[in-house]
Amino acid sequence: MKAKSKYGFVGMSIIYLLLISFSMTFLVGCGNSPTPVGTVDSGQDPAANVNQNSSQPVQASTDPIPASANVSVDDLEAALEDDKGWQLIDVREPREFATGHIKMALNRPLANLENTLNQISKEKDIVLIDLNGSRAESGWHVLVEKGYDPNKVKVLDGGMLQWRGIVSSAGSSSADIPNGDPNAGGSNTAGPKPEVQEMVGGC
Numbered sequence: 001m002k003a004k005s006k007y008g009f010v011g012m013s014i015i016y017l018l019l020i021s022f023s024m025t026f027l028v029g030c031g032n033s034p035t036p037v038g039t040v041d042s043g044q045d046p047a048a049n050v051n052q053n054s055s056q057p058v059q060a061s062t063d064p065i066p067a068s069a070n071v072s073v074d075d076l077e078a079a080l081e082d083d084k085g086w087q088l089i090d091v092r093e094p095r096e097f098a099t100g101h102i103k104m105a106l107n108r109p110l111a112n113l114e115n116t117l118n119q120i121s122k123e124k125d126i127v128l129i130d131l132n133g134s135r136a137e138s139g140w141h142v143l144v145e146k147g148y149d150p151n152k153v154k155v156l157d158g159g160m161l162q163w164r165g166i167v168s169s170a171g172s173s174s175a176d177i178p179n180g181d182p183n184a185g186g187s188n189t190a191g192p193k194p195e196v197q198e199m200v201g202g203c
Contacts, residue, residue, distance in 0.1 A: 065140050071127055071154040073162050077193060080104070089120060090129045091139045092160075100195040102129060102163065110135045113142050125152045132159040132167075163193050 071079075079086050080103070088105035090097050097107040108116045110130075120126060126143065128136035136155040144150045161167045 063141065065137050065155060066150070069140060069150065069153065069155055070157040072157050073193065076102075076127060076156060085124055086154075087121060087124050087126045088129060089126055089139070091135050092130050096131065100160070100164070102160075103194065103196050105129060110139055110142075113139055114146070117143075117146055120148075122148055122152075125154065127154045127156055129156045129163075130159045132161050133157060164195070165193075 076086075088102055090101050090105040090107050091110040091113060092107070093109050094107055097105075101107070106119070108119070120143070126148070128139045128143075130136040130139075133155060136159060140150075140153050140155050143153050156163065158167055
């Protein structure tokens with residue numbers, strides 16, 4: 001009877017330990033915590049981390065792009081409404097892209113941009129998009145160096161932060177605008193523009 005009771009206690013202890021470890025798996029997560037849909041980081045463009053998983057990192061040029069290469073949020077929105085056939089290339093990482101992107105934009109991360117040039121037409125106007133513009137400017141240099149017409153390659157001024165109305169064209173955040181008026185900071189942006197969002201998460 002004592003032996004039976006002893007084995008019963010050991011069995012229950014094992015089951016208890018298994019339940020604890022199973023619960024901890026859910027509490028701790030998979031190691032890569034999913035990015036909440038619709039969230040934006042503090043405004044830092046993680047360009048320095050873009051190439052960590054790339055075997056051939058893109059060397060970001062520090063040369064400024066011409067002023068004519070910038071396209072405003074309002075000009076882009078008007079071009080989309082007029083169906084001008086612009087190619088929208090989002091050079092952020094897939095997880096960033098999934099949290100929200102402009103409709104019709106294609107995700108071509110900067111670290112792999114050179115390997116996807118066959119998917120980007122040289123005949124159409126191109127608008128490069130990222131979080132705040134810095135990676136898109138690097139992408140502009142990559143395309144121009146690969147023979148794309150510099151007059152046809154554009155960069156979305158202010159990136160997704162400005163598209164979302166988080167920053168104005170003057171570079172101030174919406175929190176700095178008096179009385180919360182998005183038009184008071186010298187920006188033509190009337191507020192956040194529509195985005196497409198995808199499910200993000202999983203192990």
